[in-house]
Amino acid sequence: MPFRDYPLETRTLLGAQLVFNIGFYAVVPFLAGAMAADYGLDAAAIGLVLGTRTFSQQGMFLLGGMLADRWGARRAILTGCLVRIAGYATLAMASGFPLFLLGAVLTGAGGALFSPALESRLSHSDQPSGSGDPGRERGRRRSVFVWLAITGEIGAVLGPVLGSALLGWGFDAALTAGIGVFAVVTVLLWWLLPAERAPRPQDQGGEVPAAAPSAARVRWACLRDRRFVVFCALAATNMLVYNQLYFAVPVELGRRGLDGAWLGALFLLASVLTLALQLPASTVGQRLGPGRALTLGFVLEACAFTIAALTSVHPGSATGSMAPLTAAVAVMIMGHMLLTPTILSLIPRFVPAQGAPRGRGAYYGLAATCGGIAVLAGNAVLGRLLDLTDRHHWWPGTPWMPVIVLALLASAALPVVLRGQSPLRPADSSSTTAPSSRAR
Incomplete structure (x- = not known):
């Protein structure tokens, strides 16, 4: 629209x-x-x-x-x-x-x-x-x-x-x-x-639901929904991958002997691609459907780190080229543009149909918190792997392998998690989200 x-x-x-x-x-x-x-x-x-x-x-x-x-x-x-x-x-x-x-x-x-x-x-x-x-x-x-x-x-x-x-x-x-x-x-x-209009105990037909859940129970429902927790855990890989712009990309610049000023150029590239291609990427995602869009998005993110891993070098061994890292960032951003709107638009599918009208904040909050935990834990693991790789002279692409594996796992598992999740029905929205008169 x-x-x-x-x-x-x-x-x-x-x-x-x-x-x-x-x-x-x-x-x-x-x-x-x-x-x-x-x-x-x-x-x-x-x-x-x-x-x-x-x-x-x-x-x-x-x-x-x-x-x-x-x-x-x-x-x-x-x-x-x-x-x-x-x-x-x-x-x-x-x-x-x-x-x-x-x-x-x-x-x-x-x-x-x-x-x-x-x-x-x-x-x-x-x-x-x-x-x-x-x-x-x-x-x-x-x-x-x-x-x-x-x-x-x-x-x-x-x-x-x-x-x-x-x-x-x-x-x-x-x-x-x-x-x-x-x-x-x-x-x-x-x-x-x-x-928002205050929630009413009656539905549109005027009948009281036999077992309407309490507001407190709805707020905690996101944690009891194992399918949604798995969805959040897998989708959190997207935030972990995107945050490597702040961790892995600067590290790779240093390992390749490249000036830190290139980091600003890569951030600019990420912003330009997002502004120029987010709408076309969303069109592709619509045509693919949610499951295939998630698969393609995570495969692209895995490909980005595959490029980074295959072209990585040990610190001080040589002056690397910017071209592979630029390509990796571009491919990663393409995957991110497919994934983020798709993930956010899928979250309401997990909200109980008979839940309170204010039942979505906890679901969006849990998804974001899982992303934060993934970044915290993931960066700690990657940092440790970087130290071990440089100390023991392992293959220089080793630190990025967990990110590749997680992205491929999410690409395969998320469509399975979505099976059986029905799209939101029109009645669900019309009965719960109509605003009241404007509050001053």
Whole structure:
């Protein structure tokens, strides 16, 4: 579906994601440098602050999703914006380690509240309207998560540009701009985003369901659904692979004796490919269907690391070429573009049909938390393998073999997990997601 054809609420949420990312990337990429240069923190303290920020966001996604189900997505989104403002304000006041640590926790917690709530609310725009054949209607509609990927990437590109421009006035200027960005987002969302209708005990026919689950039971249902937990564990490979832009790619540049400045060019390549090809990639994914799109996406990610492994060299042995690494990043991004919207659009299939209308935040939160755990554990294993490979002179591509195996495993297993999962029925969406009058 073209962007302009989505309802105002959906376009508002996508715009919020754009601005939220601008505010994030205008500050966080420069946090380590500011702590070292302006405040004299040592490497251990900086690493702890950055690690705590990541953990407080990724680790709290499930909790943030559950709060979105309890409070409603609108309240969770607005609270997430306010918590991130508090985090940036704390960083602006910080002059030593304790306040930097607190500000990092608040910054991460704000994202943990914001993202699952926004994704769960956007997921309702992915459903058919209730008229006609659902399968045919979905076939004509581009997933809203394609636009979420595009708007998020635009923010990830513009944010560092804004942050770099503001650093001339000091890190506090970037923090002040970030606070201003999030304040604007909060006001606009409070004004434009309608509140959810309170859940009713009756269905559309006026009959009370015989065994309607409690709200608390629905919130924990994602953890009791073994099929969904397996889906999240396999899908988390996508986040592990994508995060190698921050770990494996810089390591490979160093091993090949290439200048670190090339890293910026590879990040730019990833952004350009996403902005230019996300829509065509989504069209390919629609034509393939979810199962085959997942298979192709993970096979592409496995191919990317196969290229990296086959062309890898031991540190200091030779000056490598940028061409294989550039090809690996391009292939990886192609796989990521197929996978991310597909995975996000499939999550509502696992939500119980008789669940509460606010039952999706926990599902999106669990998926994100599994991704964070995969990145934490995966990077630890890869780092250990890198040390062992260099110490014992194993084949230089050895550290990347686990990523290849995991991607191939996900490509084969996820279509099997999806068998028997019925697409969302139109009635499910119309009976649970209609908004009330706009709340001021």
